[in-house]
Amino acid sequence: MIRFGPGNLRIPRFERPVYIVAGGLTDYRKRYPEKNTCQLCVEALRMAVEENDLKVEPEVFRRMVNWCVYSQFADHFGDQLLAAAKVHDYLGFDPLGNIEVKTGGATGGSAVLAAAQAVASGYASCVPVIGWERMDEVSTKVGNSYIASAACKDFESELGWMYASYYALMAQRYQFENNVPRETLARIACKNHDYARYSPYSQNPGQYTIDDILNNEIVSHPLSYLECCVMSVGAAVLIVADEETAFKLTDHPVRLSAICGGTHTLRTADRRHMPILLLPHESQETYRHYFEGERRDWPGFSSFLASRMAAYLAYNMAGIKNPLDDFDLLETHDAFTISDVQTYEDIGLRPYGKGREFIESGDAYFEGRLPTNLSGGLIGTMHAVGATGIFQLVEILWQIQNQWDKFHADPKRWERYGKTKPADFRSLQVKNARRGCAISHAGTGSHVTCAIMEKA
Amino acid sequence: MAIDWPTTPLDVINRDPLVVRNPKTWSHHHSYGGWGKFFLGLRERKILATRCTNAACAEKRMWLPPRCQCPDCWRDMEWVEAPREGRIFTWSVVKYPGELFKLPAGTPLISVELDGVCTKLMSWLKQADGDAGGSPTPKIGLRVRAVFNTDRPTNTILDLAWVPL
Ligand SMILES: [Zn+2]
DSSP states (O other), X not given: OOSOXXXXXXXXXXXXXXXXXXXXXXXOBSOOTTSOHHHHHHHHHHHHHHSSOOSSOHHHHHTTOOOEEEEOSXXXXXXXXXXXXHHHHHTTOTTSOEEEEOXXXXXXHHHHHHHHHHHHHTSOSEEEEEEEEEOOSSOHHXXXXXXXXXXXXXXXXXXXXXXXXXXXXXXXXXXXHHOOOHHHHHHHHHHHHHHHTTOTTOSSOOOOOHHHHHTSOEEETTEEGGGBOOOOEEEEEEEEEOHHHHHHHOSOOEEEEEEEEEEOOSSGGGOOOOOOOOOTTOOGGGXXXXXXXXXXXXXXXXXXXXXXXXXXXXXHHHTOSOHHHHOSEEEOOOSBHHHHHHHHHHTTSSOTTOTHHHHHTSXXXXXXXXXXXXXXXXXXXXXXXXXXXXXXXXXXXXXXXXXXXXXXXXXXXXXXXXOOOOTTOOOOOOTTOOEEEEEEEOTTTXXXXXXXXXXX | OOOOOOSOOOOEEETTTTEEOOOOOOOOOOOOGGGHXXXXXXXXXXXXXXXXXXXXXXXXXXXXXXXXXXXXXXXXXXXXXXXXXXXXXXEEEESSOOTTOOSOTTEEEEEEEOTTBSSEEEEEBSOOOSSTTOSOOOOTTOEEEXXXXXXXXXXXXXGEEEEEO
């Protein structure tokens, strides 16, 4: 679709408010033979129900649940069709209804969207969203083939069987059009690996210099290993509820003021040009000089229409005037360094073509204007795909509840996962965090959700 | 009569925690359907694309990969030949391909811009300078022409490739 009709851009609304009351995670590992998928889901659910200071006992909570949403990216990886039924049984939620959601990398975000729709419509009042991925049944090379089956198998997958290559193609074009220094991309990887050092859940923490990133082995030109997301095993849980239930469960629920989705073609190749869809703080004037130089059209090869669409709907739904002013923290789907810069533009942190400034200015860092991926993101902490979009919102929930330290700084939590809290640990709790945003993203931008959470 | 125990065990990869090897050996019979015309066309050195003929449809762009139906009016489109010369729109050299890749690591992948075609077809560059897996030679804007794997076609998109003009 390249021309919108009046119904296409309708701003979604919830018929009643939707709240997030609790979150739980596992740690994330490349291989996790000690625990099967069912066990990981119980572990994340128990953390959500037992460690978030809920006002009711777990057994009381269990009797409040009336609908469940499950989130797993690929049956290929888990090698178990209808895995949701197995997990649902294992968690003891039969015979309550459930639904399993699948939208590639954005599965977690879409699962939360499905739970929010259930609560907002009155269909349900207390909905656990349970996501996981088990990516250790196959070798990394086979895993990359599985992931590349989420490109077009008829016309694309054979070309590398490697998603990083499809992002690398966008990266080369983006750099050609926008002249982004290689170092700017590397800084994103440095930042997220570094923040992962302060997370007991993280799989790939590290203190790297820009040179380390640039001199690292190349996966697909220009992207190096350290600029690509990890492949993880792990789970994440978020409890979504209506107002009455939320305040029964906690004195500090967080409001999910918006969560909206957009899409674009699975094949990057097929993206026809169209006028730029403007966010509330942009105007025609913003892009008066955009189509000069090498930039011929939009969204072209380097912008995600799906992200722009999701942000357009969510910002209008939540009354966001300018994301840089209105958000206190952000979690992006940093599958690759390049996709992060593209996303900065799609969600309006900088105008198209100027995404680099969001990193170069320092805005994206802790204590910057809009700290981004303090969780360590997909590059540093985890990408257990079905859990990822949920993990992002769990981290934002704890930030807004001022509970980040509780879930990251306690040495016992590090010991739980067989780790030692680093000697140079620092708190990444954002002071007075009131409103956060998370972007869940699939394919080369095939599905994207934009979620906005704020202090109730 | 007692039924014998099965004689094909799952190999033990790790004893504790227990991890076993679960083999997979079957094939899929994949139907290209209407898009098969494109793959058969490659054997005749033709790049077959599609275009909408519906007079009421605002869109008249040429699609490659082809679609049998127009995404804007859902009517059948007509098959047309796309140009066999174009320009590299973007490129990458895949150093660490996934398991099923039929070409060597170090193969340059390209997206090709063809006049009159509204998409940027993903393909590969068959000729690259330098040593195996060495320095990448593709360049954005480089003019290229199509070459076709007609001798022993793989019946995949890999049967189409490009070389510098
Ligand atoms: Zn048409």
